[in-house]
Each structure stands twice: as C-alpha cells, then as structure tokens.
Amino acid sequence: MQTAVIRFPGTNREKDVVMALEHATGHAPRVIWHKDASFPDVDLIVLPGGFSYGDHLRAGAMAAHSPVMKEVVRQAEKGVAVLGICNGFQILTEAGLLPGALLRNAGLKFVCRDVCLRIETAESPFTTGYQNGQVIQVPVAHHDGCYYADDEELKRLRDEERIAFRYCSAQGGQDNRSNPNGSRDEIAGILSASRRILGLMPHPENATEPLQGSTDGSGLFDGLTRALN
Amino acid sequence: MSTITPEIIAEHGLAPEEYDRVKEIMGREPNLVELGIFSVMWSEHCSYKSSKKWLKTLPTSGQHVIQGPGENAGVIDLGEGQAAVFKIESHNHPSFIEPYQGAATGVGGILRDVFTMGARPIMNLNALRFGDPEHPKTRHLLAGVVAGIGGYGNCVGIPTVGGEINFHPAYNGNILVNAMTVGLAPRDRIFYSAAAGAGNPVVYVGSKTGRDGIHGATMASAEFGEDSEEKRPTVQVGDPFTEKLLIEACLELMATEAIVAIQDMGAAGLTSSSFEMASKGGVGVALDLDRVPMREEGMTPYELMLSESQERMLMVLKPGHEDEARRIFEKWDLDFAVIGHLTDSGRMELRWHGETVGDLPIDPLAEAAPEYDRPHQPTPAPQPLGVNDIPDSQDPLQDLKKLMSTADLCSRRWVWEQYDHLINGDTIRRPGGDAAVVRLPDGRRGLAATTDCTPRYCQVDPQEGGKQAVAESWRNLCAVGAHPMAVTNNLNFGNPERPEIMGQIVGCIQGMGEACSTLEYPVISGNVSLYNETGGQPILPTPVIGGVGLVDDLEELPSAGLPAADLDIILVGETRGHLGQSLYLRDLHGREEGPAPPVDLEAEKRNGRFILQQIEAGRVAACHDVSDGGLLVALAEMALAGNLGLFLDTTEPRATAAWLFAEDQARYVVITSDKETVLEAAGKAGIKAEVIGRTGGDSLKLSTGQHISLDELREGHENWLDRYMAENPADSVA
Amino acid sequence: MKARIHVTLKPGVLDPQGKTISHALGALGFEGVEEVRQGKYLELDLKESDPEKARAEVDEMCRKLLANTVIENYQVEIEA
Amino acid sequence: MKARIHVTLKPGVLDPQGKTISHALGALGFEGVEEVRQGKYLELDLKESDPEKARAEVDEMCRKLLANTVIENYQVEIEA
Numbered sequence A: 001m002q003t004a005v006i007r008f009p010g011t012n013r014e015k016d017v018v019m020a021l022e023h024a025t026g027h028a029p030r031v032i033w034h035k036d037a038s039f040p041d042v043d044l045i046v047l048p049g050g051f052s053y054g055d056h057l058r059a060g061a062m063a064a065h066s067p068v069m070k071e072v073v074r075q076a077e078k079g080v081a082v083l084g085i086c087n088g089f090q091i092l093t094e095a096g097l098l099p100g101a102l103l104r105n106a107g108l109k110f111v112c113r114d115v116c117l118r119i120e121t122a123e124s125p126f127t128t129g130y131q132n133g134q135v136i137q138v139p140v141a142h143h144d145g146c147y148y149a150d151d152e153e154l155k156r157l158r159d160e161e162r163i164a165f166r167y168c169s170a171q172g173g174q175d176n177r178s179n180p181n182g183s184r185d186e187i188a189g190i191l192s193a194s195r196r197i198l199g200l201m202p203h204p205e206n207a208t209e210p211l212q213g214s215t216d217g218s219g220l221f222d223g224l225t226r227a228l229n
Numbered sequence B: 001m002s003t004i005t006p007e008i009i010a011e012h013g014l015a016p017e018e019y020d021r022v023k024e025i026m027g028r029e030p031n032l033v034e035l036g037i038f039s040v041m042w043s044e045h046c047s048y049k050s051s052k053k054w055l056k057t058l059p060t061s062g063q064h065v066i067q068g069p070g071e072n073a074g075v076i077d078l079g080e081g082q083a084a085v086f087k088i089e090s091h092n093h094p095s096f097i098e099p100y101q102g103a104a105t106g107v108g109g110i111l112r113d114v115f116t117m118g119a120r121p122i123m124n125l126n127a128l129r130f131g132d133p134e135h136p137k138t139r140h141l142l143a144g145v146v147a148g149i150g151g152y153g154n155c156v157g158i159p160t161v162g163g164e165i166n167f168h169p170a171y172n173g174n175i176l177v178n179a180m181t182v183g184l185a186p187r188d189r190i191f192y193s194a195a196a197g198a199g200n201p202v203v204y205v206g207s208k209t210g211r212d213g214i215h216g217a218t219m220a221s222a223e224f225g226e227d228s229e230e231k232r233p234t235v236q237v238g239d240p241f242t243e244k245l246l247i248e249a250c251l252e253l254m255a256t257e258a259i260v261a262i263q264d265m266g267a268a269g270l271t272s273s274s275f276e277m278a279s280k281g282g283v284g285v286a287l288d289l290d291r292v293p294m295r296e297e298g299m300t301p302y303e304l305m306l307s308e309s310q311e312r313m314l315m316v317l318k319p320g321h322e323d324e325a326r327r328i329f330e331k332w333d334l335d336f337a338v339i340g341h342l343t344d345s346g347r348m349e350l351r352w353h354g355e356t357v358g359d360l361p362i363d364p365l366a367e368a369a370p371e372y373d374r375p376h377q378p379t380p381a382p383q384p385l386g387v388n389d390i391p392d393s394q395d396p397l398q399d400l401k402k403l404m405s406t407a408d409l410c411s412r413r414w415v416w417e418q419y420d421h422l423i424n425g426d427t428i429r430r431p432g433g434d435a436a437v438v439r440l441p442d443g444r445r446g447l448a449a450t451t452d453c454t455p456r457y458c459q460v461d462p463q464e465g466g467k468q469a470v471a472e473s474w475r476n477l478c479a480v481g482a483h484p485m486a487v488t489n490n491l492n493f494g495n496p497e498r499p500e501i502m503g504q505i506v507g508c509i510q511g512m513g514e515a516c517s518t519l520e521y522p523v524i525s526g527n528v529s530l531y532n533e534t535g536g537q538p539i540l541p542t543p544v545i546g547g548v549g550l551v552d553d554l555e556e557l558p559s560a561g562l563p564a565a566d567l568d569i570i571l572v573g574e575t576r577g578h579l580g581q582s583l584y585l586r587d588l589h590g591r592e593e594g595p596a597p598p599v600d601l602e603a604e605k606r607n608g609r610f611i612l613q614q615i616e617a618g619r620v621a622a623c624h625d626v627s628d629g630g631l632l633v634a635l636a637e638m639a640l641a642g643n644l645g646l647f648l649d650t651t652e653p654r655a656t657a658a659w660l661f662a663e664d665q666a667r668y669v670v671i672t673s674d675k676e677t678v679l680e681a682a683g684k685a686g687i688k689a690e691v692i693g694r695t696g697g698d699s700l701k702l703s704t705g706q707h708i709s710l711d712e713l714r715e716g717h718e719n720w721l722d723r724y725m726a727e728n729p730a731d732s733v734a
Numbered sequence C, D: 001m002k003a004r005i006h007v008t009l010k011p012g013v014l015d016p017q018g019k020t021i022s023h024a025l026g027a028l029g030f031e032g033v034e035e036v037r038q039g040k041y042l043e044l045d046l047k048e049s050d051p052e053k054a055r056a057e058v059d060e061m062c063r064k065l066l067a068n069t070v071i072e073n074y075q076v077e078i079e080a
C-alpha cells in the first residue's frame, strides 16, 4: 500500500501517523508539503492532525481551500481512499468531502484523554480490522471536535450506516464522561457515501504500541493495509 | 535630542549612581534610545545584579555537561550522538496581568530558548503557584494560565507532560508561572549565540515588530504597586502558529552550513539579543533599524530596540548564504530581513535611514553592569514541635480521604487534560506519576523530566528547602528508573533589597548547590525572578528545580500504579516521624509549624541508586517516592493509579500519625514479587527497607480492620478541581 | 473602502460558547439575560473603491472562506 | 430588548487570526485586501426594557466578563 501524508503550515501530528503507517505497512509513507508541485500515485491519502493555519477563522477552513485539496478531491473521485484524523476531519468537512461541521467542544476546553469508541460498521476499508460493536480505547486531543449535522443529514448518515465510530463507555454504553466534546449522536467518525473517505476526531495513531498504553488503534491501520493491498 | 530628566531616568528603573556610571561609560549624556538600552541591559532580569554573586557558587560542570549556564539553554550528552537541551523560565508578572497571554508567551519564550540551540523540543513542563483557592482572583488566574499553556503548546505540537501546582495565600497578589522545555539535538550540531566575523550579515527572522511589551523586562524587575493595572498595555499576544513555522524554518536552516550564531529575541527583544551576541563574540554590530520588519506605522528606533514582540530571532550568517536562508523562511511564510552587519569597532551603532541614532561601547556596558552584594539576613530557625504537641489520628483513613481532597493533594487531571500530552506518539509515562518519560528516537531509551519545589519548607529553612527541592526531583527521576543527569532551576523570590529576602535567596542557593554537588547533578541553566511581591507581601521562597534523567531501557519501566494483586509493598528509607511543616499538620490541623524535614544527601544518593539498581535488575513492578502528605498518601496514589487496593500492616510501632503522615525524605515505595532479593540487597547496602503490606482488593485496609474503598477515596480526589472550577463558571470563560 | 462582516451561527446550530457565557452571566448575578449568541466580526480594508464591486467581492470571500454556510450565516456592510 | 456587542483588539495588539485570514484571502486570489482584523460579536436578549438601564448593565457585563479589557475594546448597541 502506498500512502501520502499531507502537511500544511501548522500540521503537527504527521509524525505520529507516519509511525503508525510504517508499523502497519512495513515502509514509510510519503510526506507531501502542501505546495509541492506533483502528487504521487498512492492508494491512501492521509490528512493528519494539528493546527493547520493555526486553526484561525475555523479549524480546517484555510487548508480546505488550499490548492492541494483540489488534487485530493480529484484523487478521491478516482477512488483513492482518504483518511482525515482530527484536524484532517475538520478539513474534510470544510472542503465538503464529508457532511456536517466540527464546532468548539461543549466544555469549551481543549481535551486530551483516552476515550472509548464503539465500532458501528466494519463495512469500510478503514474499519474492516474491527468487528461491529467492538469497543476500543484510543486518545482524543482537540479543541473543536463537537460534531454537528442537521437532522436530515444525521438521518442520512444513520440510514446509510456511515457512522463509523461512536463515543461510548468502557462497557459500550454511555456515561457522563463518555462523550468528550458534546458531539451530536455521540459521533466520533463518519464515512463518505462511497465509504472511501473517513474522518474521525480521535487518534488511533497514538494507540498502536504497548508502550503507548494501548494497541487498539492498530486495527485501523492493519485493516487498511489489508483492504488496500 | 530629548533631554534626560531625573524622572525619565527613574522611569527606566536606573538608580542615580547607575546613571552616573552610564554617563561615565558614554563620556556624555545618553540619548533616549541609549538610555533605554542601558535600562534593559542593567535590569535585574537581564543582568542578574542581585543574584550573580551567589549563582556563581552553584556546581555547573560534570561528566555529561556539554554547556552549562550562560547560553540560551544548557546542554547534556545523552550518548549515542544525542544531546538534551533544556531550561526553565518564569513569566510571573505578565501572567498575573493577563493569565492566558502571559502563560502562553512564557511557553513560547522557553521553546525559543531551546530550539535556538538547534534542538527540536520534545516536551514541556511547568511549575505553577496560585493564591488561596478562596481568593476571588484564583480561579480566573488558574483557568487562564492553564488554558494559555495548553493553547500555545498544543498548537505548536509539543507535548506538555508534567509540572506541579500549589496554592498558598502568599501568592494571592503574585502568582508564579514557570515553564520548562526539553529538546533533543545531534550532539555535534549545537548552535551558540557568540557572533563572529566582521562584515557578516545580521539577519532578522520571524514575526514583524510591533509595540508589544515595551518595558516588559523592566516591569519584571520591579515590585507590583497599586498602579499595576495601568501597566497593562505592555502585555504581549502570542502566536503559536508562527512559532511552529519558526521552529520548522530554523531547524531546516540549521541543517545547512549557513549559520554563524543565533539568538532568540526574548525579554528586551532586539536590544539584548544583538547586544549579547556581539558581547559574547567580542565584536561590534551596526544595525539599520529602518530595515526591521514593522507591524505598525510610525514606529521609532526606541520602540524597535525595546519591543518584546514574540516569535522573532536574530542570526549572524556566513556571507553569501543570505539567499539560501531567505528561501527557507519564505517557504514558511516568515519575514526575513538583513538588518545590519558585524563590525570590528567593539561598538553598537544604530542607524535610522542612514542617520546615527545610538552609539554605545559594548564591552564597557556589559562589564560595568551592576553587581550587588546585597545585605542578607539568615532566616531564624523555627521552633521545634513539642513531642506531646502532635495530634494523633483517630481515623487515619478518613484523615487520608480529607487530605487527598485538598487543593494541594487532589488530582491534577483537570489541568493535564487541557494539555496535549500525547502528541508525537512518544509519551511513555503520562502526567500523574513521579516524572514524565518521553521515548528517544532510538526507540529503546527514554528521557524523564520533573519539576519540584516545596516552598513551605523553604520559608522556614531556606537551606534545607533548597536541598529538598533538588532531592525531590532526584527521587522523582529515580522512581521511574531514570538516571538523574542535570537540573535547571527557577529562583522565584521577593524583593532582594530586603535583607530577610536576600537571606532566603542565599540560603536556598546554598542548599541547592550542596545537594547538586553531593548528588553529582549539576545545574546547567536557570532563571531568576525577583520582586515577586505585592503591597510589601512577598511570595514564599520558591526555587523550582527542573530535573532531567535518562532511562536506559524502557522495557524495565516500573508502573506508577499498583500493577497486580498479591505483590509485596516495601518501604525503602528511614521513617523518623517528621511532621514539622507537613500537610497533615497544615491541612488537617491548621498549623503551619515546626522545622522542615532535614535532608540527608548521602541517604538520598544511596537510596536513589539502590532503587535504580533494583529497577534495572527487573525486580520493581511499580515505584513511587514519598513526599507531600507522607506514606499513606503515596500508597493511596498508587492504589488509585492502578485501580487496585492494598493491605497496610499498621501494627506497633506503625500505628501513629507520625508514621503514616510524616514527610521524612529519601523514601520510596517499591512493589515487588521478589521481596527476599530486594531486602537482601538493601541489607547489604546498609539501607533500611521493610515489607509493610501487600497489594489486592478494592480498598485500603489497615491492621486495625479499618478500611476505605477506592471509590470513596477517588471521588473527592479526582473531582476536587473540576468542582472547584465549576463553582464560578464566569472564571472559565476565556 | 471598509467591509464589516458579521458571521453568526444558523438558528438551530449548537452554540456552546453562547450557552456558557449566558450561564456565567447568571452566576455573576446578571439575571435578566435570556439568551446569548456568539458570532464573529471581521473588518476588512479593501483597495476597491466601487461599493457595488466591493460588496460582490466580499460576498464571494464569505462564500469561499469567511463563513461556513453549512452552519453559519453572514452579513456584509460596505463603508466608504 | 436586544444588545449587540462588538469586541475588538485594541490598536497595536497583535492579531494573529487577522494576519492569517488576510494571507489566505490573498492565496485564494482576492488581491485587494489590505488588512483584516477579527473580533467577536455577541447578541444578548435582555429582559430589561429601559434602554439606559440595559446599556449600563451590558457595559458592566463587558467589563466583568465579555471583553478582556487588557487587550480588547468593546462597543455596545442597544435595540428595542
């Protein structure tokens, strides 16, 4: 599997996802600077976490309108898989590749801690490494992760089974700490209609080695590697 | 040219004798630009005029030291071609005036000190002191400072992995915000600030200069008065996004051969950076101030020299490398300007559209910087506690529960959840344990760091308190299996012109120095913050120690919490029952009394090394040092962290409050499945070690049959800060 | 020429900031506050001197970048 | 009664957001933008029906909570 990781000014979690991908695929992904002239032929494009353009105006807004995103749209239309993590998710919604928007956390504060996620659909290249209903533990680290979509959009996401991850308690239910940001319908990650684009707020890339305290995030990268090879 | 009146001189914080010396050096009256330069260069903040004499007594060299104090940050050798670069710095006064921006720019400043030297920052820590939790300003200040530290560090993408917070009424009018950064550099590619090579271009990079914080450095050197509100326009706004670009651009340029010298523009901006670079290199410098990138129209040479705009750097390049450098900074959308060149005149010449607006001799100004031997009066020895004057505990577990839910001992979760402590994927020991551990690029080793100080000990006994701060940081490193390597320190005190305060400074430095010598734990960098008083009320003496150690093998890392049931609990080190200045006395009985616990440095060294040996031999499943609150608190912290209970043997002579809550030093709790070997090794080393209990269950149980469930303990401990902050929602609106 | 832009959340979109502020005002003893909505305010200095052209241009800026029309409304005022 | 509040940075205070926005507009091909400043805009619904009292109250809210007067200015409009 060939992967490109795109770096914008202010992107800061590219190393984390590069490590996770290298671990899963056995070789290092290409890191692309947003101004680079050419775009490599790849199976997967990753928009990593960080504060592209300082999160100014709205998180992800400026990166979403940068020239390299036109190329990402073209690649996505060709069927190349696209993964947006955290700031990458914000960019994908701002660019219109995924519906809805990510608002300021309901608690108004940045939140960095482990959360539990329930896998809502294993039917995508990103989630095939998991089972439906499985609960995994991975960290979040964001200030603007409150997922919002209007009722109509929400219904569509549910009907088409495009909600990939929901925040939950360790037992898979809900408690007063399970939703870290006030997201509607506990949504942590969603798929595009084609199921080839995933955006999620949590950081599976920070939970891929025993020393990091959890390896539950590996399922995403291992599954992807199998699905796209 | 403006005439310099006595008022103007006083406004610039120069004493009349100091102004006489200015005239002597200049051979004439200075103009306003020159006066401004003298004022910042001779301020307490830049010249260390009150503390220099004593700082010189600290041990600063050692086997691992590559660079001691005197550069932007200290450097130690980690072996295998790697070096760690670190320093701590205060931003106390700005954070009191504007907590969010004050703390944020504090983080920005210390990051620049570290990456200026060629190091990529890998972790941030902080040490914070606030006033009484009930003081009307405390919540607002705490909320703003924590949000500011997080806001800056999270955006730049450096994990904030540790720190400490205490509350005490002595900080009501003067909080402390000390920020520490640790970075990593190739051992043979460290960058320094000494300029060299007459004719070489002087280059300005980063953000444009605005009218930010003009006179910030002199503000940090004067006591707060009633009119401190009026000084407000001097606060600076941080821009972590630009800082991130600046880090990447500087590190990219540092991979080339273009740089001769580099220095960040911190307090006192262009003045101190250009002055220090020239002075260290023994060269002169000529600057065309009109070429400085400016944010506002109508800026004057005076403002350009004194502005404290953030996210800026000054460099001397090798001739002919300007274009290469310019391309890199333009790639990162940063300003780049050649603003002058080095000379062999030994002078600083400042021009404005071709006209000279300042001309000062560099060496005489630097050499004549005032240095005072201020009178100092030792702190009187505290009254010992009477043997019969120690309240015993009727119900130690309920006392424990109360202690664990106090401002100083409750969980800091509310704080560190606002810090991205996981970014970069290398955080192996998160906040909440003794020291944080971040993995090194070789994947096998780790760097551990901690910040520590117990001001209530320093207040009654500066010397023991100074030792204790060093010893506690040493223990926190040993407890995670890290070999303590070196320290940075931040000396926060009141007005040094008062002999009793100067006595605290001298005592703490002497104690620190003695501890660092004995422990072979040299001081490689630091910062001094004086005049921390409001309305004549000084803070507690607060010499914060930032310790760094090296973990050789991450696989042997003991855990912070109890890892499994049916393991033995061993207490290492001597318990004498010292309750003077303990939290038990203060927070349960309202008495801030008695002497500070004495620090036996030989015992610290012996016990620390013993712990490291046991960890490396694979015998330690979990480890924690015993400090604030004593043994029972240490055990409860381990139980909560591991979500596992324990049984504690409290038969005679262990049934007393003194045994359970004493703050005797040099002690550790070790959890092991191999107690015979550990006890035998301790016996051979002449170290006191005894089995005091066993892990298991879901509560803390004593021999008396008394017990408390983890849930009951956790409730108050985990949520104290959340509840406290929720009491006044207005304070958390940023 | 100056443009003043107000960007506000669409009715029905969650406004955690507004909610927290209104809660905090209550806690400070301001009792008569029924609702708070927080939005953004932008001031642009433009080279353009024709108000009609300026308005069209700023309108495009809003659609392309300054507002996210999935969740936000915007309003443009042009001033000489 | 409605209050409209504009909170803007004091002159001379660095506005990193405004800087980035103006840069981004340039990159999107909007060439005539000389400067952008970003501020906050708040709308409050008040029970108070006397405009003078409402103004005084909102002014106090700004000083106490809504504006950070160390670095920000604010402006209040009251509307029936």
Ligand SMILES: Nc1ncnc2c1ncn2[C@@H]1O[C@H](COP(=O)(O)OP(=O)(O)O)[C@@H](O)[C@H]1O
Residues within 6 Å of the ligand: B126, B127, B128, B160, B161, B162, B163, B164, B165, B412, B415, B416, B430, B431, B432, B433, B434, B435, B436, B451, B452, B476, B627, B628
């Ligand atoms: N300001 C802070 N920032 C980050 N972590 C903090 C802060 N204050 C406390 N912590 C973390 O909380 C834990 C307990 O702090 P403390 O009681 O001071 O530890 P110790 O007594 O071992 O020095 C440590 O892991 C420390 O890193």
Ligand SMILES: [Mg+2]
Residues within 6 Å of the ligand: B433, B434, B476, B625, B627
């Ligand atoms: Mg400790």
